[in-house]
Amino acid sequence: xxxxxxxxxxxxxxxxxxxxxxxxxxxxxxxxxxxxxxxxxxxxxxxxxxxxxxxxxxxxxxxxxxxxxxxxxxxxxxxxxxxxxxxxxxxxxxxxxxxxxxxxxxxxxxxxxxxxxxxxxxxxxxxxxxxxxxxxxxxxxxxxxxxxxxxxxxxxxxxxxxxxxxxxxxxxxxxxxxxxxxxxxxxxxxxxxxxxxxxxxxxxxxxxxxxxxxxxxxxxxxxxxxxxxxxxxxxxxxxxxxxxxxxxxxxxxxxxxxxxxxxxxxxxxxxxxxxxxxxxxxxxxxxxxxxxxxxxxxxxxxxxxxxxxxxxxxxxxxxxxxxxxxxxxxxxxxxxxxxxxxxxxxxxxxxxxxxxxxxxxxxxxxxxxxxxxxxxxxxxxxxxxxxxxxxxxxxxxxxxxxxxxxxxxxxxxxxxxxxxxxxxxxxxxxxxxxxxxxxxxxxxxxx
Amino acid sequence: xxxxxxxxxxxxxxxxxxxxxxxxxxxxxxxxxxxxxxxxxxxxxxxxxxxxxxxxxxxxxxxxxxxxxxxxxxxxxxxxxxxxxxxxxxxxxxxxxxxxxxxxxxxxxxxxxxxxxxxxxxxxxxxxxxxxxxxxxxxxxxxxxxxxxxxxxxxxxxxxxxxxxxx
Ligand SMILES: Cc1cc2nc3c(=O)[nH]c(=O)nc-3n(C[C@H](O)[C@H](O)[C@H](O)COP(=O)(O)O)c2cc1C
Ligand code: SF4
Ligand code: FES
Numbered sequence: 116x117x118x119x120x121x122x123x124x125x126x127x128x129x130x131x132x133x134x135x136x137x138x139x140x141x142x143x144x145x146x147x148x149x150x151x152x153x154x155x156x157x158x159x160x161x162x163x164x165x166x167x168x169x170x171x172x173x174x175x176x177x178x179x180x181x182x183x184x185x186x187x188x189x190x191x192x193x194x195x196x197x198x199x200x201x202x203x204x205x206x207x208x209x210x211x212x213x214x215x216x217x218x219x220x221x222x223x224x225x226x227x228x229x230x231x232x233x234x235x236x237x238x239x240x241x242x243x244x245x246x247x248x249x250x251x252x253x254x255x256x257x258x259x260x261x262x263x264x265x266x267x268x269x270x271x272x273x274x275x276x277x278x279x280x281x282x283x284x285x286x287x288x289x290x291x292x293x294x295x296x297x298x299x300x301x302x303x304x305x306x307x308x309x310x311x312x313x314x315x316x317x318x319x320x321x322x323x324x325x326x327x328x329x330x331x332x333x334x335x336x337x338x339x340x341x342x343x344x345x346x347x348x349x350x351x352x353x354x355x356x357x358x359x360x361x362x363x364x365x366x367x368x369x370x371x372x373x374x375x376x377x378x379x380x381x382x383x384x385x386x387x388x389x390x391x392x393x394x395x396x397x398x399x400x401x402x403x404x405x406x407x408x409x410x411x412x413x414x415x416x417x418x419x420x421x422x423x424x425x426x427x428x429x430x431x432x433x434x435x436x437x438x439x440x441x442x443x444x445x446x447x448x449x450x451x452x453x454x455x456x457x458x459x460x461x462x463x464x465x466x467x468x469x470x471x472x473x474x475x476x477x478x479x480x481x482x483x484x485x486x487x488x489x490x491x492x493x494x495x496x497x498x499x500x501x502x503x504x505x506x507x508x509x510x511x512x513x514x515x516x517x518x519x520x521x522x523x524x525x526x527x528x529x530x531x532x533x534x535x536x537x538x539x540x541x542x543x544x545x546x547x548x549x550x551x552x553x554x555x556x557x558x559x560x561x562x
Numbered sequence: 563x564x565x566x567x568x569x570x571x572x573x574x575x576x577x578x579x580x581x582x583x584x585x586x587x588x589x590x591x592x593x594x595x596x597x598x599x600x601x602x603x604x605x606x607x608x609x610x611x612x613x614x615x616x617x618x619x620x621x622x623x624x625x626x627x628x629x630x631x632x633x634x635x636x637x638x639x640x641x642x643x644x645x646x647x648x649x650x651x652x653x654x655x656x657x658x659x660x661x662x663x664x665x666x667x668x669x670x671x672x673x674x675x676x677x678x679x680x681x682x683x684x685x686x687x688x689x690x691x692x693x694x695x696x697x698x699x700x701x702x703x704x705x706x707x708x709x710x711x712x713x714x715x716x717x718x719x720x721x722x723x724x725x726x727x728x729x
Binding site: 187196197198199200201202205230232236237238239240241244271273275276277278279280281292293294295296297298313354355356357358362363364396400441443445449453454457458460461464465467 | 580582585587588589590591592594595617619623626627630631632633634648649650651653654655686687688689690691692693694695699701702703729
């Protein structure tokens with residue numbers, strides 16, 4: 116079932132006329148006849164969880180927004196999308212801008228935001244034009260501006276471009292950046308729902324989260340909540356990349372097995388040249404990498420499904436996380452050491468530098484991994500890496516520290532043999548890859 | 563002299579008006595994008611001071627920001643900046659070879675600019691195009707599914723001045 120991408124194939128759907136002809140803006144019409152609290156209630160009932168990565172229940176988050184008398188509130192949409200492996204929000208904004216704008220209008224109304232912002236990563240430099248056109252079209256049709264559809268609700272939406280910084284996806288860094296500052300995350304509390312942008316109550320939500328509010332209003336929160344599996348309700352966009360025959364953006368049902376998603380022709384169509392599956396990072400670079408055996412089945416032997424609970428089954432010892440839905444596949448020819456090195460380099464590059472465990476630790480991890488990759492590592496480096504990542508995790512202002520630590524931890528946890536081989540065979544490691552050897556027995560893994 | 567045209571000044575005021583009154587500093591990054599575009603692809607101290615004056619903030623508030631964000635250049639760059647993504651998913655699809663190929667072809671290392679001032683090679687971290695790897699950003703747009711042949715023709719287009727880098 117498709118709730119977000121059902122109209123994506125229609126020619127010209129990016130433009131207002133086509134969108135409107137295909138049932139566009141009905142959710143806004145419906146929502147503005149409801150009370151804002153009723154919309155929050157519907158979203159709560161839907162069980163929608165934030166699609167930016169953390170999976171926090173959206174309705175609950177909305178209910179936290181403070182409402183001090185006379186102080187404006189803001190909705191800020193997080194379109195920073197910089198987590199390696201993730202490119203789904205881009206797809207929504209590029210191809211279905213009106214779906215997204217509908218979600219922005221309804222969410223702003225529910226939260227009482229009369230000025231809402233879309234904070235978009237600066238590199239998506241052509242997308243603001245698309246969004247601004249959609250906003251102008253919606254405004255011309257009376258869905259934005261003053262007294263929308265006679266409801267008394269006023270709304271302006273502005274697109275704000277960032278300038279290249281992954282950390283600005285963290286919501287308090289995003290707010291700092293929106294205020295024209297460096298993207299240094301704030302110490303919480305206070306939470307944005309109480310003091311966010313310009314110290315006003317602010318809700319930050321992901322693009323996909325906001326777009327999903329439109330179908331929730333159309334079909335009703337309860338109905339939406341019935342779709343899916345357990346606490347994974349609705350559908351999810353997955354951006355699939357790495358070694359796949361058909362990489363791209365897919366809307367999946369939560370009962371889809373990981374195996375079917377990778378290998379079925381309806382989805383990613385398997386791995387190029389018939390190569391074997393080696394490993395996968397299923398939820399964006401920050402979530403643990405899993406070897407093929409643990410990816411397709413849980414440690415208990417159950418089929419692994421593409422949903423929050425199933426991917427997390429086994430905790431970090433034998434499981435991973437759905438995260439942002441950035442699904443990265445590595446085939447048998449790929450080197451886990453090198454791949455982990457590129458991620459470590461990424462996190463070092465993106466650390467804002469405010470806290471020493473993250474600033475120093477990400478640099479050390481990058482250097483050690485590069486040494487191992489280049490055949491200049493020592494066996495003791497593996498334990499050193501483990502020690503560094505452990506000291507970063509949980510000891511920083513924002514979760515980027517954890518996000519940098521986890522990929523390294525998981526790579527060592529599941530591919531220690533490959534790290535050792537690299538170190539013990541420095542010359543061979545420059546021309547060959549380790550391939551697929553044995554994996555740690557899932558049941559005997561030390562955490 | 564660094565000075566926006568009337569047209570661009572109007573644009574600056576439009577941007578400032580998006581934010582609450584007295585919070586014109588919020589316009590800083592958008593205005594720096596404009597300035598960088600307008601004044602030679604980078605932010606000279608003179609440009610930064612000018613922007614500080616426009617927004618009525620301290621020059622240091624502009625320097626702080628300009629040094630933080632990877633898209634803001636605080637040193638001159640070539641006319642065409644080839645920003646090739648090198649993060650994991652692109653690496654899995656051969657971004658290293660693309661970067662090496664450009665290095666060899668243009669005779670520059672990552673971070674360097676060709677002697678004629680035409681090209682800068684700037685390795686980038688994940689640009690949100692991982693499914694269409696390997697890829698690079700050139701001006702306003704992405705070039706995806708790169709091959710050596712595509713790189714060749716792109717470089718030719720740049721030399722001929724026909725490459726689409728802005729709209
Ligand atoms: C380092 C870091 C980067 C993040 N990047 C993004 C991002 O690019 N997009 C996003 O929606 N959320 C990102 N998040 C999560 C946000 O902080 C926040 O949880 C999210 O925008 C909330 O929206 P949601 O509840 O709709 O998911 C990031 C978090 C961290 C710690
Ligand atoms: S954890 Fe890293 S990115 Fe987050 S505040 Fe600390 S230094 Fe900055
Ligand atoms: S890794 Fe290159 S675009 Fe994401």
